[in-house]
Amino acid sequence: MEDPMGFADDHLIPLVDAGLGNSAYLVDLGDGRALAVDASRDLRALREAAERRGLTVAFAADTHLHADFLTGALQLAADDGATVLASTAGHRAFPHSALADGDETDLGGLTLRALATPGHTDEHLSFLLLDGARELGVFTGGSLIVGSAARTDLLGAARAEELARAQYRSLRRLAELPDATAVWPTHGAGSFCSAPPGAERTTTIGAQKQTNALLAAPDEDTFVRDLLNSLGSYPAYFDHLAETNRRGPAILDAAPSLPTLSAAAVRELIGQGAQIVDVRPFPDFAAGHIPGAVSIPLRDQFATWLGWLLPDDTPIVFVTAPSQDLAELTWQALKIGYERLTGHLTMDAWTIDDGEQETIELLTADRIGDRPVLDVRQQAERAAGHIPDSIGIELGELAAHADQAPSGAVVHCGHGERAMTAASLLRRAGRHRLAVLTGGPDDWAKATGHALKAGA
Incomplete structure (x- = not known):
């Protein structure tokens, strides 16, 4: 069969969810059947790709119990008769082919081998795609990702270090694959699973050996320290969605609709x-x-x-x-x-219908004056440069800390969307005389001629 990169060009279709920062994959098996890897419950893009090639999904593999989206594997099983492939250690409560380390699935000419790569989750598998004895590529899910490794604190802070040490061993195992082996991660730029910014969503083992700082860590303790120090906050729903995926999300019988209300x-x-x-x-x-x-x-x-x-x-x-x-x-x-x-x-x-309305003031950067400024961006964004004397409270934490927001604040993020969300939450908490900046700190620096402050 083709070389790995030729295989990817001809048979592998990445399906990027830019909002969640994830990639699913559809693999054309060459006989009218397909393998789906880490498909979301929102199967629209996957369906379109499969229909363009006349494919039926025969296998739906999940690398781990996802915390950031509901799996689409059960829907593919219901609609296409797909065999669900997942870790036996995940104890999923629905029919699936339970795989342990080293187990292989015959895809009809190609083979999918399960590799135990715990760290992001306990039951995490990577899937090595083989043509005979040749490694075409590996679906790494939340283990090795482009430029990093996925976070290890989703099962609680008390287990973060233990899982980081498991992640270290998993990455070393993957690094033993041939340099030319393609790496197809699930988590990418924009994901809250510790993926760094960048345009690349796939890579190779050899490229990661050269460029991935975590993979180049000189020892396990350094790896653990660097990974844990890189962890920021993550969305609250991550804490319960993995269990929903273990039980299995409900099957949808028809395309959902949203009624019009009076x-x-x-x-x-x-x-x-x-x-x-x-x-x-x-x-x-x-x-x-x-x-x-x-x-x-x-x-x-x-x-x-x-x-x-x-x-x-x-x-x-x-x-x-x-x-x-x-x-x-x-x-x-x-x-x-x-x-x-x-x-x-x-x-x-x-x-x-005479419904009551409220408004919120919008301000450009040149009109802030001496009003207090509330920065609701992520800590990493703020550390890269913020308005001096501004108060930083991440949007995800704001509802619990509304009392810390200054009275009469101008709220800002990078462009205005998160700031307006923050202002609406503060309004619900009884705070008034708020305004939202139509821009971000760079606009403030340009308008005032002052420099931004780096650090916390």
């Missing part, structure tokens, strides 16, 4: 405890929104912030703009297990 129905739902999530662009939210609504603009990162900031057991009503893609909105919620989606309405429907 203003009267929305008022009734609010009275019953429903949460209003406004997904319009943040300037629209600023100009007028339903009191108590949380602003989470619909974009690639929507699912991350929905799962970070709101519980999954509360009914949700969405406020949408007329041009927004309701299917995209629904799938982003469903892929992280948010299923209590009651419907949507537009602000026009709300205001025509």
Whole structure:
């Protein structure tokens, strides 16, 4: 068969979820069948790729119990008759081919060999794709990733070091593969599983030996220290989604829809405890929104912030703009297990029915003056450069620390979306006289001529 890179070009289709920073893979097995690896519950892109090639998914492999999205393997089993391949150590509560270290699956001309690579999770497997005795590539999931290794604290801080030591051994095992072996990770840039920024999502063993600082660590203790020191915060929903994947997400019988609601129905739902999530662009939210609504603009990162900031057991009503893609909105919620989606309405429907509105002030960087500034970016972003004397509280932590936000604050992030989300959360907590910066710290530096401050 072809050389590894030729195989990837002809038979391997990466499917990138830019919002979660992950890649799934569809492998054309050459006989009308396909292997899917780490497929999300949102199977739209995978379905399109399979249909273009006339493929039926015969195998659906999961490298680990995912914390950041619901697996699509069960849906593929239900719809296509796919055999689910997963670690026996994961104790999944649904039918699957349970694999231990060294177990092989005949794909029909190619072979998939399970390699135990614990660290990111206890039961983590990598899948080595073989053509006879030749290593074509390895699906590394959350073990070896481009430029790093995935985080080891998802099972609790008390186990982070133990799992980091397991991750060290797993990476050393993978590094023993031939240099030309392709590396196909699941987690990539944009993932909260410790993937560094960068455009590359696939690599080779040889390239990682040359460029991956963790792989080059001189000893286990150095590796553990460097990996643990790199860990930032992660979305709250990560703490329970792996267990949902172990039990198995519900099978969807049809494409989901999002009903249109009247203003009267929305008022009734609010009275019953429903949460209003406004997904319009943040300037629209600023100009007028339903009191108590949380602003989470619909974009690639929507699912991350929905799962970070709101519980999954509360009914949700969405406020949408007329041009927004309701299917995209629904799938982003469903892929992280948010299923209590009651419907949507537009602000026009709300205001025509005399619905009350609130506004939030937008400011450009040259108009901040001496107002206090609240920075809601991630710690790593803030350390790279922030407005002097600003207060830093990550957006994911803000609801629990709203009392620390300065009165009359100008809230900022990098562009405005997260800042508006933060302002909406602060409004819900009873804070007023807020404004949102339409830009980020670089805009402030340009407007004022002052330098940003590096560090915490």
